[in-house]
Amino acid sequence: MSFDREPPVGETIELTILLAEEGAQGSQDAWRALPFDASAAEGYAPPAIVPSARVAWKGYAFDEQTGVSGWLPLETVGDETLHLSFSGRVAIRLNAPLRPVLVHPANDRPRWWICCSLEEEGYEEPPRIDRILLHTALVVQRDTLSEKIDCDVPEEGEVSLPADTYLSRYGLLRVQVREPDGNWREWREVPDTEAAGPTDRVYSVRLPAEGGAVVAFGDGTRGMRPPGGSGTVRRIHADKTFAEKRFIGRSNGLPMQRFTVYDLACRRREHFLLQVGVPGERAGEWLWEDWLPVENFDRSGPLDRHYTFDPDTCEVRFGNDERGAIPAACDEPNLCLVVCVIGGGERGNIKPNLLTGWVSEEQRAYGVTVTNAGYGYGGAERESVGECIARLQRRWHEPFRAVTDEDFAALAKSTPGLRVARVHVIAGYAPGRADPVPHAVTVVAMPFSRRPTPAPSRGFLQTVARHLDERRLIGTEVHVIAPEYVKVTVHAVIVVEPQFAHETRRIAAVLNELLSPSGSLKSASGWPFGRPVYRGDVFAAISRVDGVAYVQDLWLDGEGRYASKSQGGDVLLPPNGLVYSGEHRIELLSRTQL
Structure with a gap:
């Protein structure tokens, strides 16, 4: 791959490499070739896969030690593709200046080149590259109308809290500081804390050229300093169109209150978080209490600040002072959303090249174009209790422990991240031993491949063996071999x-x-x-x-x-x-x- 301008030394180049899968029509299924289900919940750890082959990234650069130019290794910062085994992103860093060179067939003028070389072969199926993209990002289809960011405050020194999200750049900002009783007091924004007194709860905002807003507090003399600790300052960013919608009502202090938010179709309860406000000692000041969403009030006590939110009916319910506390009564709207994220589900699975516009005028002013390169995938609607039971009944028949020969075969064939075509289990046999071994199980694994004799690599066999070893019975000796x-x-x-x-x-x-x-x-x-x-x-x-x-x-x-x-x-x-x-x-x- 070549560049028409010299990349600076130390620059990290990110490439998104999409591989075409067997049976894919065009390139629409290239995103499917991932080492794990990308639609899984956040925090899901990908399976441990031993790559079948090994590649190295190199650049045509000047070697100071030898004094000549040649293909020198580049630093691989990250490799989601596992040496081109799956689709994903590769990040490489230039540690030396590249030298322009003519390379056929792009020999009309010198260019700056990087290449990927095969260092150790072993692919079951050689990678077929569908596309290589620059400047990509993985995104989730959602509309974040309000978000909260809890910030840590140092015990000493200047308190300056940066954040870099879309809403921190283009949205509205509220700042809260945690009180000793756990509630949150909203502080006031001023142009500069230099004119503030030592008891003034104020902050100022700086807008750097790059990044989101930076919140700065006083030093205790010119403006009060927030207490140090973990998560003692909260930044609440909201979309400008959400300013009038974030207050969903006011509490009348009665049990079993209900509020309906028809125009906020949140799909998940954790994307709909509330605070209840109480007027402070001074005019215009508010103290805010965090309330938590629950499935129902069966386990809620009279002091638990709980509420329920039904994504289907968009209804918010509070307790009766026996099962769940009652929000404090107020003459003004005091039920405020601090987190509100809408969107998701199957409707998020869009076709390529439909996301072509920026949301805000500030983004469009840069003149940078954007498009979604592939199909959206992974979206799912909420499932009912009956659908959940049916899914559990199906999963009940899937083996999760290797006991019988059928269990070994099913588990080996479903090894995460591998395309296992055929499996054969030989009970009582261990490679290299002539006599039967009662406690041994040998699994023969054949990968998918276009070759007439699909041969698994050492990494392929190690991955299957590791998957089975975690699920075998104690005392069972497991071997995985090639056909x-x-x-x-x-x-x-x-x-x-x-x-x-x-x-x-x-x-x-x-x-x-x-x-x-x-x-x-x-x-x-x-x-x-x-x-x-x-x-x-x-x-x-x-x-x-x-x-x-x-x-x-x-x-x-x-x-x-x-x-x-x-x-x-x-x-x-x-x-x-x-x-x-x-x-x-x-x-x-x-x-x-x-």
């Missing part, structure tokens, strides 16, 4: 009808499909593991071909480390053996020639 391939070549003399005297390729195609380890790329069927190739199987397959009168003569050849032949001419396979076709030699005789 042992045996090439089978058919020699046959076949008598056919006169009009089929030149159909050798059609019969060879039938034999290739019969003697295949995987059948086809879209099917996991294939020759059974370890099953001998009987001459009768081949006789039957040829006899079913249209135009074949009978098989006059047939014999088989088998080539492989552990292949052998029986006295009857059948090809014998080891327990982990699979067959693939050689160059079959077919001789066709017309019935009219006999």
Whole structure:
């Protein structure tokens, strides 16, 4: 890959590499090739996958040690692709200045080049790159109308709290400081704290050229200093259009109060967080209490500041002073949203190139274009209790512990991050031991691949073994090995009808499909593991071909480390053996020639 201008030294270059998957139509499914489900909940740890191959990123730069220019290694800051095994982002840093050079076919003028080189081969399926993109970001489809950021305050020194989010740049700001009783007091914004007194609860805001607003407090002499500690200052940022909607009502102090917010369709309870306000000692001051959303009031006591929010009806309910506390009565609206995020669900799964505009005028003023490169994915609606029970019933039949041979096979085939085509379990067998081992289980794993003999890499086998080792019973010895391939070549003399005297390729195609380890790329069927190739199987397959009168003569050849032949001419396979076709030699005789 080349650049038309020299990238500065120390610059981090982020590339988004999209791989095309088998069966993908165009590039719409390239985002699916991720090492784990990207729609999983936040905090989900991706599975530990050992890469099958190893690549290195290099740049054409000047080597100060040798005094010549050449391809020098670049620092890999991050690699979500696991050496081009999955789609993801790669971040590389330039540690030396690149040198322009002419590279065919882009030899119209010198350019600055970086490349990816294969250092250690082993791909089960060589990566097929669909697209390479620059300047990308992973985003979540949601509309954040209000957010809160809890900030830590140092015990000594200047108190300056930065934040860099969209709403911190373009939204409204409120600042609260936690009181000793746990409530929050809202402080007042002033142009400068220099004119404030030591008891004035004020702050000032700086707007740097890059980044969001920076909140600065006084030093205790010119403006009060907030107390030090973890999370003692809260920044609340709200969209400018949300200023009138954040107050959902006022409490009348009665039990079982209900409020409906029809125009705030939040999909999740944690995206709808409330505070209840109480007027302070001074005019215009407020003290705010944090209230927590709960599923219901079954476990709520009379002092618990709980409320329920139903995303379907958009209704907020409070307790009755026995099951949940009652918000303090107030003559002014005192129920305020501090977190409100709407959107999500299946409606977020949009088509490519539909997100092409910026929200605010300030963003559009930069003149930078934007588009969504791929399909949205991972959106899901809330499920009902009945749907949840049905899903649990289906999951109940999925193995999560390896006990039986079927459990080992199912778990190995569902190893996260791998495309396992076929699995065979050999109980009581350990590689390298002649005698049976009762406590041993050997799993033969074959990956998906276009190659005629799909061979797993060492990393592939290690990943499957690690997945099974975490789920085996104590005392069970688990081994994961590769298939042992045996090439089978058919020699046959076949008598056919006169009009089929030149159909050798059609019969060879039938034999290739019969003697295949995987059948086809879209099917996991294939020759059974370890099953001998009987001459009768081949006789039957040829006899079913249209135009074949009978098989006059047939014999088989088998080539492989552990292949052998029986006295009857059948090809014998080891327990982990699979067959693939050689160059079959077919001789066709017309019935009219006999």
